[in-house]
Amino acid sequence: MQWQWQFSVIKNKKIIRVFVVKKTTTNTRIKNGKTLANKDNKKVIYWLLTGCFLIFVMVVVGGITRLTHSGLSISSYKLISGTIPPLNEAEWIAEFEHYQQFPEYQKLHTHFDLEDFKDIYFWEYIHRVLGRLLGIVFIIPFLYFLFKKQLSKPTIKKSIILLFLGGFQGFLGWYMVKSGLIDRPSVSHYRLAMHLTTAFITFAYTFWVALDLWYPVKKEINFHIRNIIRFGMAILLLQIIWGAFVAGLDAGWIHNFWPLMNDGQLMHETVTTEQVPVWKNFVEGKSGVQFVHRYMAYVVVAIILFIWYETRKVQRTLPQRNGITILLLLVLVQFALGVFTLILQVPVVLGVLHQVTAFFLLAAMTFVLHRFSK
Ligand code: HEM
DSSP states (O other): OOEEEEEEEETTTTEEEEEEEEOSOTTEEEETTEEEEOHHHHHHHHHHHHHHHHHHHHHHHHHHHHHTTOTTSOOOOOTTGGGSOOOSHHHHHHHHHHHTTSHIIIIIOTTOOHHHHHHHHHHHHHHHHHHHHHHHHHHHHHHHHHHTTOSOHHHHHHHHHHHHHHHHHHHHHHHHHHHTSSSSSSOOHHHHHHHHHHHHHHHHHHHHHHHHHHSOSOOOOOHHHHHHHHHHHHHHHHHHHHHHHHHHTTGGGSOOOSSSSBTTBSSOGGGGTSSSSGGGHHHHOHHHHHHHHHHHHHHHHHHHHHHHHHHTTSOOOHHHHHHHHHHHHHHHHHHHHHHHHHHTTOOHHHHHHHHHHHHHHHHHHHHHHHHTTO
16 A cells, blocks of 8 residues: 655645545556556456456366266376376377276267267367466466565455465366266266356456456445345356256256246146155256246346346446446347257257356456446
8 A cells, every 4th residue: 555645735825735645556556537557457457367268268168078078088187197188099098998997988988989089088188278277377477476566465365365266166177077987977966066156256256356456446336236236146146056057967958948848837847846855856856957047047137137227327437337238138148048058959059158158147247246346
């Protein structure tokens, strides 16, 4: 924190006034009344936005990995040596033989030859290499900025939280894969949801920290609107979790109708009968989780419409207005994508697009929440 003293003399009344101007952060300079990020600050912002972009690529590749059933192709975890794929035929055969010891090959892929194996290996390998790259992109510049004293104390704290989230995400990825290596050739949908949600939260937090630096000047907050957006964010996160449940249980392959679930029914009878006790259906039953996801989507749309309606009543800055417009457009696109993903029985392209748009929707919600909170 830096303090700057300014003296001012009011001539006729001979009063001397002293103004104290508090600089918002050590990385900020003020020019012509506008707050600008200085060079160092910009570098930090670019670093964080690069992290956001890489998390986005990671989510896309992760989605393709899941939808092409490639996620269980690498059955061991070696942090350093795992970066090098098999380089010759003998190494490929050894890797394939290792894969043959696990349930995915034994129960689903006995017809696979080496070429089939190489295909599924590809996406999981890219996903893992990207994970390591992300680790490097977060850690090395962080140490560099720390060494160069380019980070303010709050940014150091936030970066440490980010590093922790990134490490935890890597652990969750492996924890999820492990659940598919024991006797069932599919991963636990709870672990898949944790892995996906942590990726989304890590992204949202990284973006938030970048926005903190991008917009360092605090303004007056309308608490009513901020609270509605916070609520919207919470419901959106729940919808993302249930989306992951639908994906993890392959629940997009049933009840492929819209707007009704089946045979003129708003709620198919299997929604409450697949699991005992009844509540379990809504977290573990295919029909139950699909039921929650397809109807919670209306709530998400309604809240975002409400945010749009309420914010129209107050004066908004340009970023606030643009943020809300993009949020509204994205939720409508996301809803339509969800419907087509369901009625066409999850084609890979639509599955990935639906996941990517959920990511952009969260980005827009994070931006809007930030602009109405600080
Ligand atoms: C409007 C808000 C919505 C959000 C934020 C959302 C979000 C998500 C997310 C994050 C996933 C997991 C993607 C993955 O892990 O690959 C997902 C999956 C899915 N969602 Fe949605 N969704 C929304 C609306 C809908 C609607 C309206 C439907 C259909 C009526 C729908 C149908 C599906 C299906 C079938 C899947 C499984 C796709 C797969 O297996 O890859 N979603 N959703």
